[in-house]
Structure formats: C-alpha cells, structure tokens
Amino acid sequence: MAERIASVTIIRSGGVGGITRRRSVEAAALSEAQKKALAALAASPPGRPARGADRFSFDVTLTYEGGKTCEVTVPEDAVPEALAEILR
Numbered sequence: 783m784a785e786r787i788a789s790v791t792i793i794r795s796g797g798v799g800g801i802t803r804r805r806s807v808e809a810a811a812l813s814e815a816q817k818k819a820l821a822a823l824a825a826s827p828p829g830r831p832a833r834g835a836d837r838f839s840f841d842v843t844l845t846y847e848g849g850k851t852c853e854v855t856v857p858e859d860a861v862p863e864a865l866a867e868i869l870r
Contacts, residue, residue, distance in 0.1 A: 784821060785850065786847045787809045787846055788809050788846055789806055789809060790809075790820060790842060790868070791806045791807075792805050792843075792868065793840070794840050794870075795841070796836070796838045807868055816864050816867075818864070820842070820844055820865065823842065823854050824854060827854045828860035829860070830857070837857065838857075838858040839856070840855070840856040840858075841854075842869070
C-alpha cells in the first residue's frame, strides 16, 4: 500500500523578480489526479531544467501521514499538467 500524503509545501523561486513564494496545501484540498501526479514526482523526480533565464523552480515537500517527508525540485518546464494549478 502506498503512503498517503497529508500535506504538500511548495516553495517557488526564480523568475524575473527572483521573488520566493511559499504555500501549503492539505491533502483534503487535492484531487486524485494531483495526488497521483505528486506520487509520480516522488517516485521519479524530473531531470535538470531547460536552460534559460528567468525560469521558475519549485521545491516540493510531501509530508505523509506518520510524518515521513519527501523533497523534490521541479523545474518550470517539468511541471505536470495536473499540478499546474497548485504549483504555479
């Protein structure tokens, strides 16, 4: 049985202004598609970002029921469509 996500913390950095933004989302607010996409990211983190200036990067911390965490960095060009709403 896969571990169940309790919450997600997203830190977005980069972009033109270099402003860092942080947000947390409880599992109850996530759709099943979003939970599956997050599990896929944790199982197989994306590679290096595409080259270019002013791109965003998303540091995603998954907190599972029981307290275990998993951190993954997602470059702007690797954001799954299912997660676009919560990451961007």
